[in-house]
Amino acid sequence: MSDIVVSGVCKQFDGREILHSLSFAVNSGDFLSITGESGSGKSTLLGIMGGVLRPDAGSVTVGGTDIASLSEKDLAKMRRTRLGFVYQFFNLIPTMTVKENILLPLVLDKKKPSDYKQKFDELVEFTRLGSVLDSYPDTLSGGEQQRAAILRALIHDPEVILLDEPTGNLDSENARAVMTLLSDLNKKYGVTIVQVTHSEQGAAYGNRVITIKDGALL
Secondary structure: OEEEEEEEEEEEEOOEEEEEEEEEEEEOOOEEEEEOOOOOOHHHHHHHHOOOOOOOEEEEEEOOEEHHHOOHHHHHHHHHHOEEEEOOOOOOOOOOOHHHHHHHHHHHOOOOHHHHHHHHHHHHHHHOOHHHOOOOHHHOOHHHHHHHHHHHHHOOOOOEEEEEOOOOOOOHHHHHHHHHHHHHHHHHHOOEEEEEOOOHHHHOOOOEEEEEEOOEEO
16 A cells, blocks of 8 residues: 655756756555755655655645645645654744643644544554653753654654655764654554654665656656
8 A cells, every 4th residue: 555656746946957856655554765965855845745745747646635635724724734844954833831732733733632532542652752741842952852843744644754864963872763763663553754854864664665866767
């Protein structure tokens, strides 16, 4: 079963072609690493896969739904409920505690956090964040902030987790810890993961690696 299918995707900015007829599938349970030099189009591709950007041609389906056919409202709901996002700079809200940040996707979707208590407790233990739940993001290390961001992306049971340079703002020790955590989540829970990364070491944690050069797949 494919969680995401990219078919003939093209994208231009200011008359310059960023992506050229990209086609591939992300199967359920995959840990896919997308690599390439700066400017190769990999982050643009991730944005299109996550419904943040729309392709100029081609299509992207998520769980069988062609996301280009969705209204902005339905697209926002899909991003909120069916996808999880993790960014290089964490994007945690500084005025909210770690726990509040993690539970935010449930609150935004008007779900009861109490219904997710078992999953929350299990993931907190798995990510070793129990001691910092009542802390604020600026008191945490970079590795702790990224683990919190990963837990936030997982809490609502998304079909796919999309990560943009997840170790780009971490030192080598924290980068290894975060990548090991992602690999363990993929293996233990079968979470489908797509990451964009410059790091060859980080890319190697995936079970599949694709490389983009000048907007096309190598």
